[in-house]
Amino acid sequence: MPERIYNFSPGPATLPYSVLQQAATDIVNFNNKGIGLIELSHRSKEFIAVADETESLIRELMGIPAHYKVLFLQGGASSQFFMVPMNLLAQGQKATYLNTGTWSKKAIKEAKLFATVDVAYSSEDINFKRVPRDDEYSVDPESQYLYFVTNNTIYGTQFQTMPAKDALLIADMSSDILSRPVDVSRFGLIFAGAQKNMGPAGVTVVIIREDLLDRVSDSVPSMLKYKTHAEKDSMFNTPPCFSIYCVGQVMHWLKTMGGIGAMEKINQDKAALLYEAIDSTDFYRGHAEKESRSLMNITFNLPTPELEARFIAEATAAGLDGLKGHRSVGGCRASIYNAFPRAGVEKLVEFMADFARKNG
Numbered sequence: 001m002p003e004r005i006y007n008f009s010p011g012p013a014t015l016p017y018s019v020l021q022q023a024a025t026d027i028v029n030f031n032n033k034g035i036g037l038i039e040l041s042h043r044s045k046e047f048i049a050v051a052d053e054t055e056s057l058i059r060e061l062m063g064i065p066a067h068y069k070v071l072f073l074q075g076g077a078s079s080q081f082f083m084v085p086m087n088l089l090a091q092g093q094k095a096t097y098l099n100t101g102t103w104s105k106k107a108i109k110e111a112k113l114f115a116t117v118d119v120a121y122s123s124e125d126i127n128f129k130r131v132p133r134d135d136e137y138s139v140d141p142e143s144q145y146l147y148f149v150t151n152n153t154i155y156g157t158q159f160q161t162m163p164a165k166d167a168l169l170i171a172d173m174s175s176d177i178l179s180r181p182v183d184v185s186r187f188g189l190i191f192a193g194a195q196k197n198m199g200p201a202g203v204t205v206v207i208i209r210e211d212l213l214d215r216v217s218d219s220v221p222s223m224l225k226y227k228t229h230a231e232k233d234s235m236f237n238t239p240p241c242f243s244i245y246c247v248g249q250v251m252h253w254l255k256t257m258g259g260i261g262a263m264e265k266i267n268q269d270k271a272a273l274l275y276e277a278i279d280s281t282d283f284y285r286g287h288a289e290k291e292s293r294s295l296m297n298i299t300f301n302l303p304t305p306e307l308e309a310r311f312i313a314e315a316t317a318a319g320l321d322g323l324k325g326h327r328s329v330g331g332c333r334a335s336i337y338n339a340f341p342r343a344g345v346e347k348l349v350e351f352m353a354d355f356a357r358k359n360g
Contacts, residue, residue, distance in 0.1 A: 006344035009322035010153045010297060010335040011175070011196040019249040019339075026245070038242045047241055051234065054248030061251060061260055064184050064207060071206040071226065072234040072244050077103075077174045077193035080204065081110035084170055084189065087216045087226050089115040089144055096120050096143040096167065101128045101152035102328065103172060111147070118143060127329070128155040130292040139167045145188060151176035153196070154326040156299030156333065157292040162186060176296050177205075178254060179338055180264040188212055194243055196296075197337045199250050202243035254338065263338055270336050270345045271295040277349040283356040287329055301331035308332060311355055320348055 007014040023037075030037040031046065040047045055070045064070065073079070084107075089095055093115050097108045099122035111117045121137035123130050131152075139146050146167040151158040153175045163169065168188040177192040184190065189208045195201035206226065213227040222228045228236050257263055275293065278284040278300050287299040302308045308331050312324050325331040336345060 003319070005319040005321050006341075006347060007321055008334045008336070008340070008344075008348075010326075010333060011193070012201050013196050013335055013337050014339050015199070015246070016250060016253040016339045019246065019253055022249055023242075023246055027242070037245055040241065042235060042238050042241050050241075050245050050248060051239070054244055054251060057248060057251035057255070058205065058207075061178065061254060062182065062184055062207075067210050068184065069206075069208050069210055069213070069226075069230040071208065071229045072239050072247075073204045073206055073229060074202070074240055075204065076201075077172060077191060077204055078106065080172065080191045080206070081107040082113065083224055083226070084147065084191075085111040085114040086220050086224055088170075088189070088212060090215075090217065091115070094118055094140060094143050096139045096146045098122075098132060098137065098146070098148040098163075099124060100131050100149055100155075100157060102154050102326075103152065103174070104147075104149045107147060107149075107172065120146075127287075128152065128157065129287060130289040131157050131159050134164050139165050143167060145170045148172070149174075151294050151296050153297045153335070154299075154333075155329060156286070156288040156294045156297045158294035158296065160291070175337075176294070178260055178263070179267050179296060181260050194247055196335075197339075199246035200243050202240040203247060205247070250339070257338075266342070267295045267336070267338065270340070270342050271298060273342075273345050273349060274298050274334060274336070277352050281356055281360070283360040284352065287331065296335060296337055298334045298336065299325060299329055299331065300333075301325075301329075305330065307359055310359070314355065315348070315351055318347075318351055320344070320351060323348075 026037045028036050058070055095111060095115055096118045099105055099108060099119050108117055108119060118140055121132040146163060146165055147170045149172040169186055170189045171187055173190050174193040175196045178197050191204060191206045194203045208226055213230055216225050216227055278286050285301045302311055315323050323332045323334060325333040334348060
């Protein structure tokens, strides 16, 4: 087997190596049953135990109150862009959205199909370089919820603290869930695609306060109702079994790392190392404003597009993969989610210093 490279991809992203090793065994022979994990019936006692344990670990790590449901859904986080308004808004009602990047823009577009959307803040005119302070926007008292994206993968921005508003909070945490402690009780609904911080693509985790399940209209199709999946313990249809299993394995790994509080300190250390390398020279320029910088996705530019292309090519050859920035920002992006090792950040910082000496 060739030596593993450092995967800076924004998602699907790197997974703990121990999880990959265990999955490689279980996908062939799960618990010495003689069949592989992905061959198990989703209604078998073996898989029900996997799903139950995965949910239990998520609840434990995040401190999820008992009156919240944890759902394992399909369709990616993008399906939540329309499921949220379909389930939580009645005809003629209003919701407030914060436009801080591509994913919030997509969510706003979908929500407008079902209700009135009040975009209380937008940083689109400055290419989404920052997220707002609480004093920069207000929430209409008639608004049914405040929707925001906690971390923006493309632009490298993140809410350092959650909005302190008297409103029902709905959050897309796809790219920073489990990276830092969050008071779940402050939210009505949290959702996250797994493929950045939780596991492989294929499952979306939804955490929803139970009283919100009854808001949905009878006209919404069964498959698109949170209530349907809550009543059936995410087994209304065949769930993404392998992805759920992998999320559970990542939760085990996270516990061995000391939990979310310990992981936050690790993430802060990794990000500080890389931001220091960016700030120590004019050769590299960070995209996000410092007060809005993400700990998960670090975006930066070089003096010219030609140098950026050379940087990415030489970094890839050196085993530093996935550093090309999104086309809307250009430049480079280093995604350093929970499972990304500090050694990879150290190697990138060394490469950046050497590249700047040779080309600066």
